[in-house]
Amino acid sequence: MKRDDLIDPYISGNKWRKLKYILQDAKNKGKKHLVTFGGAYSNHLVATAAAAARAGLKATAFVRGEEVMNEMLVLCKLYGMRLIFTDRESYREKRTCYDQHFATDPDAYFIDEGGASAEAVAGCAELIDELKFSNPDHIFCAAGTGTTAAGLLKGIQETGLKTKLHVIPVLKGGDFIKEEISTYTALTENLVLHTEYHFGGYAKTQPALISFIQRFTATQGILIDPVYTAKMCFAIEDLAGKNYFSPDEKIIAIHTGGLLGIMGMKEKLSQTAF
Numbered sequence: 001m002k003r004d005d006l007i008d009p010y011i012s013g014n015k016w017r018k019l020k021y022i023l024q025d026a027k028n029k030g031k032k033h034l035v036t037f038g039g040a041y042s043n044h045l046v047a048t049a050a051a052a053a054r055a056g057l058k059a060t061a062f063v064r065g066e067e068v069m070n071e072m073l074v075l076c077k078l079y080g081m082r083l084i085f086t087d088r089e090s091y092r093e094k095r096t097c098y099d100q101h102f103a104t105d106p107d108a109y110f111i112d113e114g115g116a117s118a119e120a121v122a123g124c125a126e127l128i129d130e131l132k133f134s135n136p137d138h139i140f141c142a143a144g145t146g147t148t149a150a151g152l153l154k155g156i157q158e159t160g161l162k163t164k165l166h167v168i169p170v171l172k173g174g175d176f177i178k179e180e181i182s183t184y185t186a187l188t189e190n191l192v193l194h195t196e197y198h199f200g201g202y203a204k205t206q207p208a209l210i211s212f213i214q215r216f217t218a219t220q221g222i223l224i225d226p227v228y229t230a231k232m233c234f235a236i237e238d239l240a241g242k243n244y245f246s247p248d249e250k251i252i253a254i255h256t257g258g259l260l261g262i263m264g265m266k267e268k269l270s271q272t273a274f
C-alpha cells in the first residue's frame with residue numbers, strides 16, 4: 001500500500017498532490033485568495049483551508065446545500081476559511097457563484113470542485129515516479145471525479161511501465177470516469193475500470209462494506225475511509241478471491257487519505273459487527 005494518507009493529517013493523500021501545482025500557479029499569478037467548492041464533508045475543502053493557511057493565503061468555499069456544521073467544516077473554519085452555503089441549484093453554476101462574489105477581485109483564484117484541473121493531474125502523475133523501481137503489475141485507486149486516476153495513468157504512460165491502473169469509481173454509473181480521464185490523457189490499455197464496487201453510490205455504504213472496514217482496520221492496523229479507500233480495498237480483496245491476479249504479481253493500492261470521512265459515518269462505523 002502506498003501510504004499517501006501519511007503525507008499530512010489534513011492536506012491528505014491525493015488532495016495534497018492535487019493542490020501542489022494549483023498553489024504554485026496561484027502564487028505565480030500573484031493571487032492571494034483561493035476560492036473553491038465542495039460538499040459539507042469534502043476532503044478537498046479541509047485540504048484547501050489548511051494549505052491556504054500555511055501558504056499565507058485567504059480561502060473561501062462555496063459549500064453545497066443548506067447551512068450545517070460538522071467536524072470537517074469546523075476544521076475549515078479554524079484554518080480561517082470563509083464558508084458560503086449555497087443551495088444546490090445555484091451551486092451547479094460554479095462560475096456564476098464565483099463571478100457574483102469575486103469577478104472584480106484581482107486577488108481571487110478559482111479552484112474547481114475537488115481541485116479538478118491539469119495542474120492536479122500533473123501533481124498526481126508524480127506519484128508514479130515514487131513507485132517505478134518497484135515495477136508493479138497492478139496499481140489500484142479510488143475515483144470520485146477521476147482527476148487522480150488521470151494523473152496516475154499519465155504517470156504510467158510517461159514512465160513507460162506496463163502496469164495496469166485499476167480504477168474503482170465510488171459513484172454509481174462510474175463509466176463517466178473514462179470520459180473525464182480522456183480530457184487529460186489518452187485511454188490506453190493500461191486503464192481498467194471496475195464499476196461494480198460503488199455500494200449504492202457516493203458516500204453510500206452497505207453492511208458488507210462496514211464490516212469489511214472494521215475487519216480490515218483491526219487486522220491490518222491501517223485506517224481506511226468509508227467513501228473512497230474502503231471501496232478500493234474491498235475490490236482488491238474481492239478480485240483476489242476470484243483469482244483475478246496470478247500469485248507472483250505485484251499489486252500496489254494507493255491510500256489516497258480522506259480519513260476524516262470516518263467522522264461523517266461515526267454512528268454506522270461504531271456499530272459492532274463482530
Ligand SMILES: *Cc1c(COP(=O)(O)O)cnc(C)c1O
Nearest residue numbers: 144145146147148228256257258
Ligand atoms: C477526493 C478523494 C478521492 C477522489 O479523487 P478524484 O481525483 O476526485 O477522483 C479519492 N480518495 C480520497 C480519500 C479522496 O479524498
